[in-house]
Amino acid sequence: MPKASQLQNINIKVYHGYGHKHNMMLYGHTLQGKPIIRKYYGNNLFKNLYQLLRIFFVKPVGGIALTLSWGNQVLKTVSEKDGYFKFQWESETDVPAGWHTAMVTLRDNPCTSTEASVFVPHISQYAFISDIDDTVLISHSAATFQKLRVLFTKNPRTRKAFADVVQHYQMLAHAYAEPNVTNPFFYVSSSEWNLYNELLEFFSFNKLPSGVFLLSGLKRWYQLFKTGGTKHHGKLVRIARVLEVYPKQRFVLFGDNSQQDPQIYAAIAAKHPQQIKAIYIRNIKASKKAATVATLTPLKALGVQICLFDCDEDAIAFSQQIQLIPEAILPV
Numbered sequence: 001m002p003k004a005s006q007l008q009n010i011n012i013k014v015y016h017g018y019g020h021k022h023n024m025m026l027y028g029h030t031l032q033g034k035p036i037i038r039k040y041y042g043n044n045l046f047k048n049l050y051q052l053l054r055i056f057f058v059k060p061v062g063g064i065a066l067t068l069s070w071g072n073q074v075l076k077t078v079s080e081k082d083g084y085f086k087f088q089w090e091s092e093t094d095v096p097a098g099w100h101t102a103m104v105t106l107r108d109n110p111c112t113s114t115e116a117s118v119f120v121p122h123i124s125q126y127a128f129i130s131d132i133d134d135t136v137l138i139s140h141s142a143a144t145f146q147k148l149r150v151l152f153t154k155n156p157r158t159r160k161a162f163a164d165v166v167q168h169y170q171m172l173a174h175a176y177a178e179p180n181v182t183n184p185f186f187y188v189s190s191s192e193w194n195l196y197n198e199l200l201e202f203f204s205f206n207k208l209p210s211g212v213f214l215l216s217g218l219k220r221w222y223q224l225f226k227t228g229g230t231k232h233h234g235k236l237v238r239i240a241r242v243l244e245v246y247p248k249q250r251f252v253l254f255g256d257n258s259q260q261d262p263q264i265y266a267a268i269a270a271k272h273p274q275q276i277k278a279i280y281i282r283n284i285k286a287s288k289k290a291a292t293v294a295t296l297t298p299l300k301a302l303g304v305q306i307c308l309f310d311c312d313e314d315a316i317a318f319s320q321q322i323q324l325i326p327e328a329i330l331p332v
Contacts, residue, residue, distance in 0.1 A: 009032060009033060010030055010031070010032065010061060010064060010106060010109070010112060011030070011031045011032070011033060011034060011112075012028060012029075012030060012031075012066070012104050012105075012106065012112065012113070012114040013028050013029045013030075013031055013114075013193075013196075014026065014027070014028035014104055014114050014115075014116040015027050015028060015193070015196060015213060015215075016116075016117050016118070016119055016211075016212045016213060017087075017102070017116060017117065017118035017119065017212075018118065018119045018120070018121075018186070018212045018242075018245070019118065019120065019245055020095065020120055020121075020245070020246070021090065021091045021093075021094060021095045021120075022090050022091075023088070023090065023245045024070070024087075024088065024089050024090065024091055024095075024118060025086065025087070025088050025241075025245070026068065026086070026087045026102060026104070026116055026118060027084070027085070027086050027087075028084075028085055028104065028114075028116070029058075029060055029079070029082075029083040029084055029085070029193060029218060030060065030061050030062070030064040030066070030079040030083045030085065031058050031059060031060055031061065031083055032059035032060075032061050033058075033059060036054045036055055036057075036058075037197070038051050038055075038155070038156075038197065038198070038201070039051075040155070041155050041156070041157045041158070042155075043158065045152075045153050048152070048153055048154065048155050048158075049152050049153070051155065052151065052152060055194045055195065055197075055198070056194055056219060056220060057220075058194065058218060058220065060079075060081075060082050060083025060084075060218055061079070061083055062079050062080055062081040062082065062083055063078060063079065063081075064078065064079040064083075064085075064106065065077075065078050065106070065107035065108055066078065066079065066085055066087075066104055066105065066106060066107060067104070067105045067106075067107050068087045068089070068102055068103070068104055068105075068116075069102060069103040069104075069105065070089065070091065070102045071091070071092070071093055072092070073089065073091070073092055075087055075089050076107065082217060082218060083218065084217065084218075087104075095120050096120065097120050097121060097122040097123070097181075098119075098120060098122075099117050099118070099119055099120075100117070100118045100119075100120065101115055101116065101117060101118070102115075102116045102117075102118055103115055103116070104116055119184070119211075119212050121184035121246070121249075122177075122178075122181050122183075122184070124176075124177060124183045124184065124249075125175075125176050125183070125250070126172075126183060126249075126250050126251065126252050126277055126324065127183060127184040127185070127186070127246065127249050127250070127251050127252075128169075128172055128173075128183065128184070128185045128186070128251065128252050128253075128254065129185075129186045129187075129188055129239055129242060129251055129252070129253050129254070130169075130185060130186070130187055130188070130253075130254035130255075131187075131188065131189060131235075131254060131255040131256060131261055132187055132188075132189040132191060132199065133189060133190070133191060133258075134256045134258045134259075134282065134284050135162075135165075135254055135255050135256045135261070135282055136161055136162065136165050136169075136187075136208065136254075137159060137160075137161060137162075137202065138150070138159070138160045138161070138162060139151075141258050141259055155198075156198045156199070156201035156202040156205060157201065157202075157205050159202060161202075161206050161208070162282070162312060163311065163312060164311070164312035164313055164316065165208075165312050166206055166207060166208055167312070167316070168312045168315055168316050168319065169185070169208055169209050170207070170208075170209060171316065171319070171325045172209075172252075172319065172324060172325060173185065173209040175324060175325040175326065176326070182209060182210075184211065184212075185209045185210070185211030185212075186211055186212050186214060186242050187199070187203075187211055187212070187213045187214070188214045188215075188235055188238050188239050188242075189213070189214070189215050189216070189235070190215075190216050190234070190235055190259075191215050191216060192215060192216050192217065192218055192219045193215045193216070193217065193218050194218055194219055195215070196213060196215060199213060199215075200213070214238040214242070216234055216235075217234075235260075235264055236264045236267060236268065239253075239264070239268055240268060240271070240272075243268070243272050243275050247275070249275065250274075250275055250276070250277045251275055251276055251277065252276075252277050252278045252279075252280070252324065253265045253268070253269075253276065253278070253279045253280065254280045254282075255279075255280070255281055255282070256281060256282035256283075256284045257281050257282070257283060257284055257285050257288045257289070257291075257292045257308075258284040258285055258288075261281060262281055262291075262292045262295045262296055263295060265279045265281075265296075266279075266295050266296060266298075266299060269299045269302065269304050270299070270302070273299075273302035273303060273304060276299075276304050277304070277305060277322075277324075278304065278305035278306070278307065278322060278324070279296060279299065279304060279305070279306055279307070280307045280309065280315055280318075281296065281306075281307070281308050281309070282309060282310075282315075283308055283309060283310050289308070292308055293308060296308070305318075305322050
């Protein structure tokens with residue numbers, strides 16, 4: 001249990017929550033010290049490196065008692081050894097679609113609190129679950145030197161998305177939707193929670209659809225060279241949890257074959273075939289193309305559409321072919 005003096009310097013870091021009336025979720029970490037916010041987005045290599053290193057100089061603190069205020073409801077939890085905490089609850093009142101606010105507070109220091117956002121999707125034809133690295137963001141995940149070079153020398157505004165991926169995702173977000181009501185996106189990645197704000201900035205700067213991010217455990221500075229190397233079983237669990245929260249919603253999965261996405265998505269689709277409309281895999285590793293086809297082809301017998309693509313132009317054509325987007329839709 002932290003000392004009273006330590007509680008004066010605890011920062012509550014919360015991430016976007018999600019759910020519906022009967023199954024709400026919110027995640028976060030309790031950290032020692034003030035939050036680290038990037039203020040530099042230029043091209044200076046050393047400044048970018050410094051900004052990145054600061055993100056990994058975090059000190060998680062476990063055993064912190066927390067309270068969540070949701071309307072008239074008050075929930076309690078305690079952060080785990082690595083600082084991670086989770087609230088899961090059922091709302092006593094109806095929760096309309098859209099973004100809602102909650103307040104997370106230190107139980108032993110009520111002056112320290114953080115506002116959290118919780119997303120309740122509109123009822124839509126399809127929802128989308130997408131990997132990030134090498135599916136949306138050019139990351140070179142399977143090549144350690146290239147991956148670290150890009151991570152160390154770039155920032156959220158200078159890193160690159162794949163050609164036409166923004167157009168494709170914007171089309172999917174707005175297809176068959178009411179004005180100002182987009183189809184929901186969930187971004188599930190093996191990248192660490194350290195990079196949460198970096199990813200939010202990248203997605204906002206590139207005008208990718210907003211959504212809920214589900215990332216991997218925090219890493220400390222001495223684990224920096226292992227960034228993105230989290231075991232992929234955790235990714236499978238996070239995707240399965242989203243499907244369980246929305247059992248009546250059908251999903252489309254996006255990933256790539258640089259690592260384990262085909263195997264993870266095949267396992268998900270085999271267990272939840274009625275919830276999976278289609279699986280898209282970006283063909284990053286040509287040497288894995290045959291293995292990717294062999295992994296995903298059996299899913300067609302379950303009614304799952306499969307798209308293995310080299311460029312987003314082909315993926316867009318496939319989305320039109322299976323009517324995820326109308327033929328005449330224009331990018332937003």
